[in-house]
Amino acid sequence: MIIEAEDLHKSFKANKAVGGVSIAIDEGETVGLLGPNGAGKSTTLNLLLGLVSPDSGSVRVFGESIRRLSADTKRAIGFVPQDFAFFPELSGLANVTYWGRLYGLRKRALDTAVRDALEFTGLWERRKDAAKTYSGGMQRRLNISCGIVHNPKILIMDEPTVGVDPQSRNHILDSVRTLSAGGATVVYTSHYMEEIQALCDRVVIMDGGKVVADGALEKVIRDNTNERVVMLETPSPGAARDTVDQLVRNEIVATPQADVEDSTVVLRVAADLDFNDFASRVLALGLTLESISEKRPSLETVFLNLTGKTLRD
Ligand SMILES: Nc1ncnc2c1ncn2[C@@H]1O[C@H](COP(=O)(O)OP(=O)(O)OP(=O)(O)O)[C@@H](O)[C@H]1O
Ligand SMILES: [Mg+2]
Incomplete structure (x- = not known):
């Protein structure tokens, strides 16, 4: 040292x-x-x-x-x-x-x-x-x-x-x-x-x-990341809403965890989620999805979690 x-x-x-x-x-x-x-x-x-x-x-x-x-x-x-x-x-x-x-x-x-x-x-x-x-x-x-x-x-x-x-x-x-x-x-x-x-x-x-x-x-x-974000790309906003319904009905997510932004479903999931297992359960539903991906947590989010503040004043 x-x-x-x-x-x-x-x-x-x-x-x-x-x-x-x-x-x-x-x-x-x-x-x-x-x-x-x-x-x-x-x-x-x-x-x-x-x-x-x-x-x-x-x-x-x-x-x-x-x-x-x-x-x-x-x-x-x-x-x-x-x-x-x-x-x-x-x-x-x-x-x-x-x-x-x-x-x-x-x-x-x-x-x-x-x-x-x-x-x-x-x-x-x-x-x-x-x-x-x-x-x-x-x-x-x-x-x-x-x-x-x-x-x-x-x-x-x-x-x-x-x-x-x-x-x-x-x-x-x-x-x-x-x-x-x-x-x-x-x-x-x-x-x-x-x-x-x-x-x-x-x-x-x-x-x-x-x-x-x-x-x-x-x-x-x-x-220091207590939740992760998974994004499901679907062909249209309608398909995105449909996807959320299916996920909720099959008890893969609860409604408050899922948001729809255009044709993308944004899911907030637990930090210890097994991504591969989760993806295969979603795919097993037979939905039309263009992609399923995970958003990388950023230092910005960690900073906010730890200090309750954003860095730029
Ligand atoms: N010479 C000094 N006299 C009195 N108070 C001081 C002095 N230097 C620092 N402080 C106080 O100590 C605290 C920490 O200040 P410091 O400058 O170390 O923070 P900082 O993390 O570098 O902040 P910034 O991001 O604004 O540069 C502040 O409340 C500041 O007002
Ligand atoms: Mg300083």
């Missing part, structure tokens, strides 16, 4: 932001941290980074206590904060150079790293312009260049794609994939479920300062 956090608690005055979070991250993992606004995601990341001290609990990075990290370990960590970490009046080049220097890079190594970081996010052409003249998406990308200039082994990103255009978003997602394929350990928070599903092999869901689910993406989805 390269990051080990145990039973972290952190309150701001009477407000408990983080209430007993434990999380262990292995080298090379890409972990998506999800949660509604105010769930405690940023506070958790700040605790993992040692930027905020916990009221109780501990954090170890590469086996060292976060309170006494060696210079080498500090340099192995990169952070892309939710709020911009660059100076708006300075050029992109000056900003990334500033961060590179802070991480101990000098001379040729610094120049090369700065160029790589700006090329990586597609900003090299605009390096001489003041950061405040960049578009929102370019500013997000500059924020990333500042966090990765020293080629960190652990990269912690807090909402790196919030408010960016689709083109910058794709560029950012590709960058994260490249870093992750290069062996970096990535912890990534986002409000966009599709990003987490596309990037991460593990998901941690937080709500009210606590971890409410943690595991491989597919497993978290499977374990």
Whole structure:
């Protein structure tokens, strides 16, 4: 484990932001941290980074206590904060150079790293312009260049794609994939479920300062889905209604479980349903069906089940 956090608690005055979070991250993992606004995601990341001290609990990075990290370990960590970490009046080049220097890079190594970081996010052409003249998406990308200039082994990103255009978003997602394929350990928070599903092999869901689910993406989805959806395509809306009647009459479903949308019957079934057995019982009725298929449960549904909230506010 390269990051080990145990039973972290952190309150701001009477407000408990983080209430007993434990999380262990292995080298090379890409972990998506999800949660509604105010769930405690940023506070958790700040605790993992040692930027905020916990009221109780501990954090170890590469086996060292976060309170006494060696210079080498500090340099192995990169952070892309939710709020911009660059100076708006300075050029992109000056900003990334500033961060590179802070991480101990000098001379040729610094120049090369700065160029790589700006090329990586597609900003090299605009390096001489003041950061405040960049578009929102370019500013997000500059924020990333500042966090990765020293080629960190652990990269912690807090909402790196919030408010960016689709083109910058794709560029950012590709960058994260490249870093992750290069062996970096990535912890990534986002409000966009599709990003987490596309990037991460593990998901941690937080709500009210606590971890409410943690595991491989597919497993978290499977374990937290209490109903599944089966779709029966029929030739017409009339045939669809007829199909529902038959299913009810043969006691395969109860009426409230079945809906008709155009010529499709949408059935809500128990999570432990044996799909093949169910399909053969339906087919045995001799109905005219064009197809019978199962709708894959999404992270969105799981999130809603666990937190009672949708992610977009
Ligand atoms: N520096 C601070 N001072 C006071 N309260 C804070 C501070 N930082 C966070 N909080 C509070 O702690 C709680 C958790 O905040 P946090 O920023 O960690 O949530 P989040 O999950 O990152 O939310 P978002 O999705 O909006 O970024 C919130 O109620 C917030 O108001
Ligand atoms: Mg946050």
